[in-house]
Structures are given as C-alpha cells and as structure tokens.
Amino acid sequence: MYDVNFLIQNGVDVNKSLELFGDIQTYNETVGEFLVSAKEKMSKLEAYKNEKDMPNYAIYVHSLKSDAKYFGFTELANMAYEHEIKSKAGDVLYIYEHYQELINEVAKAINIVKQYIDPTYSPQNKQVIVQSNTSNQLKAGEVYTNKTILVVDDSNIVRNFVKRIFSETYNVGIAENGEEAINIINSNKDNDSIVAVLLDLNMPKVDGFAVLDFMKENNLFLKIPVSIISGDSSKETIDRAFTYQIVDMLGKPFNENDVKRVVERTLYFKEINE
Numbered sequence: 001m002y003d004v005n006f007l008i009q010n011g012v013d014v015n016k017s018l019e020l021f022g023d024i025q026t027y028n029e030t031v032g033e034f035l036v037s038a039k040e041k042m043s044k045l046e047a048y049k050n051e052k053d054m055p056n057y058a059i060y061v062h063s064l065k066s067d068a069k070y071f072g073f074t075e076l077a078n079m080a081y082e083h084e085i086k087s088k089a090g091d092v093l094y095i096y097e098h099y100q101e102l103i104n105e106v107a108k109a110i111n112i113v114k115q116y117i118d119p120t121y122s123p124q125n126k127q128v129i130v131q132s133n134t135s136n137q138l139k140a141g142e143v144y145t146n147k148t149i150l151v152v153d154d155s156n157i158v159r160n161f162v163k164r165i166f167s168e169t170y171n172v173g174i175a176e177n178g179e180e181a182i183n184i185i186n187s188n189k190d191n192d193s194i195v196a197v198l199l200d201l202n203m204p205k206v207d208g209f210a211v212l213d214f215m216k217e218n219n220l221f222l223k224i225p226v227s228i229i230s231g232d233s234s235k236e237t238i239d240r241a242f243t244y245q246i247v248d249m250l251g252k253p254f255n256e257n258d259v260k261r262v263v264e265r266t267l268y269f270k271e272i273n274e
Helices: 004-009 014-021 024-030 032-048 054-070 072-087 092-117 158-167 178-188 209-219 237-242 256-272
Strands: 148-152 170-175 194-199 228-231 250-251
Touching: 004 014, 004 092, 004 170, 014 024, 014 054, 024 032, 024 158, 032 092, 032 158, 054 072, 054 092, 054 158, 092 178, 148 158, 158 170, 158 256, 170 178, 178 194, 178 228, 194 209, 194 237, 194 256, 209 228, 209 237, 228 237, 228 256, 250 256
Parallel strands: 148 170, 148 194, 194 228, 228 250
Antiparallel strands: none
8 A cells, every 4th residue: 555666657756746745645645635636527527528618628627737747647737738728729629539538548547546545456346435535624605713724726636735734723714616715705704714815716617816806896805815826827817816916826736835935925914914
C-alpha cells in the first residue's frame, strides 16, 4: 500500500505533486479525492459534450486538468488542456473525435490510483470505494459564529487542501460555485465572521465574477476581503479581476506556502480596514 515507486514506474510526476502537497503523507491522505473528483467531472463532461455545451465543458475539463496536475498525471493534464482550448474555441468536432482518448486516459489514471491505494486491486475483480473528505465542513448558507475562511472552488481537491492547512486555526467554509458563495456571503454580510474569501473564477452555474459583482453592489470588499485562486492566468482575466477591489491573485497550481502567503495578505487587509 502506498508504494511511491509504483507511481513513478507508471509515469506519475510525484516530485511535481509534492510541490503542492509538501510531503508524501499528505499526498497519500489526499489522493483518494482524485477518484471522487475524476468520476464526477467525467459525468459532467459526458453530459455537456452530448449537449454541445462547450462553455460548461471548458469549465469542467479545465478543473480536470488542474486535478491531474496536482497529482502528477502529466499526460492527462496535457490532454485535458487541449480539450479546454478546443472547447473554448467552440470546436465541437475536435471534442467528439478525441473524447474517447480523454476517457481512456482518465480511466488509466483512476486505475493507477486504485492500485496505489490497494495493490490487490484489479480492474477485473475489485473496486476501491473512496468517499470524499467532507466531514466537518460548514454548510452553504450557514450563519457563521467563528472566524471563517470561505473557499469558493468547484474542485473538492482544492477545497479540502485549503481546509487541511487552516482547519486548526479557522473554520473553513466551502462553496462549490458562485451561487452557493453568494448565499453564504449574503447570510454573513452583517457579521464579522468571514475573515477571508479564496475565490475561483471558472466555475459552473455562477462564476466567480458574479460573486465579485455581488460584493461590489453591496460594498463588501473592505468588510470581507477577497483573493482570487484561478487557473486562468490570461492577461484579460487578470486585468478584469483587478477592476474589483481584490487583495491578491494566485494562479493554479499552487503549493501550501503560496496559499498561506495569500491568506495572510488577505487577513491583513481586513485588519487594517477594521
């Protein structure tokens, strides 16, 4: 169980992953999230492909790309990146022609993780059941009574990664999309519980810019400081993000020190404006 040499022999870039997770123990504690995340995303991608909904396809394949990078699946990350570029360009034909290749690469990564977790696993005779680590996370819309860092991201890997870093010192609230985030912020805008928001921009249903619009309309940036965490590092996105009164912007993938630095800056911004 958890033989890192098995990962290396199967082409997993473990060293790159440890830039994010810090040590192999944290990687091992988190890698099961990849199984949950990959299966959820492929279900969404299948639906959006069939509907020819390329904007939402692009959002989920972008998230798949990030997850693959986090866990060292470079080939899958590169393939997902190509799908992201083509779907953003509205190239439905490319998506249809290359979708099975993506499916096969995801299946390959999933089987590697399953065998890493349980060496006796075989695709023919056994399934490894993995549940998402969502215990003790605060619910959307809850009125917080303690100091809370709100993480808004459609990736459960990112949400749980941030939770692991700060759960001993702060409550960590989660939102899977902009709609949930707006509900949470609205429920807590009259108290001082949310001390920092880490906000992704590319999310399904309601994106991060809608959250920023809500905060601008309600004059909340000084009361509830926001920093962006996003895999979209295009000049257009960065310039647009900084038209709002955000504190900082952190690109994905990032490591623990990056997250701590951004949160510290965001918390300090709140302190000097109280």
